[in-house]
C-alpha cells in the first residue's frame with residue numbers, strides 16, 4: 001500500500017500549543033515524558049494552521065477537536081476557530097470540541113465559543129485533590145465557568161482523569177461538575193504516558209477501582225439524567241455485565257487512525273494524542289511517511305496473542321495499545337491494567 005491509498009479518519013485533533021499553565025501529574029502529552037525523546041518542533045503560525053486545515057479538508061476530515069497543551073495559550077485560537085467555520089466542509093451544525101483546563105476561560109472566550117459552535121470540555125481531576133493533581137488551585141474556577149457556560153448557552157463536558165488519588169472523590173467530582181451545569185461526562189482512566197510515566201505507582205487504578213469508576217459514573221449519570229463516555233478504551237473482560245451501563249458508553253475498540261488522528265503543535269502527525277510516535281507531517285507530501293506504524297492502528301494489527309482466540313476479539317482491542325507500547329515496548333502487549341492484577 002502507498003500513501004496515496006490511505007483513507008484518513010473523518011476526525012482530527014489539533015494540538016495548538018506545547019505550552020500549558022498546569023503541571024498535571026497524569027499529563028500524557030508525549031513531550032512531557034521524563035527523559036523525553038519527543039522533540040518539540042517550532043509551533044505552526046496562524047497562516048500555517050490555515051494551510052493545515054485546508055489540507056485536512058482535502059483529506060476528507062469533517063470534524064475537529066482542539067487541544068494542546070492548553071489551547072487557550074495560543075493567541076491565534078479565535079482566528080483558527082473563525083477560519084474553520086469559514087470552510088464549508090466543517091459542518092457548522094457539528095460542534096468543534098475544545099479541551100481546556102479552564103484557567104484562562106473568560107466571558108469573552110465563552111461568547112466566541114457560542115459564536116463558533118464550540119463544545120467546551122473542561123478538566124476537573126478532583127475537587128479536594130485538584131491542586132495535588134494539577135499544581136494549580138482552581139477547582140472553584142472550573143465550576144464557575146461551567147455555570148457561566150450554561151448561562152451563555154455553550155455546551156460543556158466535565159472531563160475527569162481518574163487516578164488512585166482522586167478515586168475516593170469521583171462521585172462528588174462528577175456531581176459537582178454536573179450540578180454546576182456540565183451537560184455530559186468524559187472519564188479517562190489514568191494511563192501511563194508523558195509526565196504520568198514518572199507517577200505510575202501513585203496514579204494507576206487497580207481493576208476493582210476501574211470497575212468502581214464505571215459504577216460510580218453510571219450511578220451519578222442516572223441520578224442526573226445525563227449521559228457520558230469513557231475515553232480510554234477498556235478490555236471487555238474486566239467489565240462485569242457491560243449491559244448494566246445504560247448512560248455511560250464504554251468503548252473497547254481503539255479509535256486511533258480509524259476514527260481520528262492528531263496534528264501536533266508543529267504539524268507532525270500521530271495516530272493518537274497518547275502516542276509518542278510521529279508518523280508524518282500535515283504540510284508535507286505524503287502526509288503519512290511511516291505507513292507501517294499507521295497501518296498497525298488503521299488495520300488493527302496489534303491484537304495480543306492471548307486475545308486472538310477470544311470470542312470478543314472483533315469488539316475488543318485489549319485496552320490501550322499505545323500505553324501498552326509505551327510501557328512494554330510492544331504494541332501487541334496486553335493492556336497495562338493486567339500488569340499487577342494477574
Ligand code: SF4
Pocket residue numbers: 020021022023024026027028029068069070100101123134
Ligand atoms: S493534562 Fe492538559 S492541562 Fe494538564 S498539564 Fe497536560 S496539557 Fe496541561
Ligand code: SF4
Pocket residue numbers: 235236237238306307310311312313316317318319
Ligand atoms: S480480546 Fe482480550 S482483552 Fe478483550 S475481552 Fe478478549 S481476552 Fe479480554
Ligand code: SF4
Pocket residue numbers: 231232233253254255256272273274319320321322323
Ligand atoms: S491508542 Fe487507542 S486505545 Fe489508546 S487512548 Fe489512543 S485511541 Fe484510545
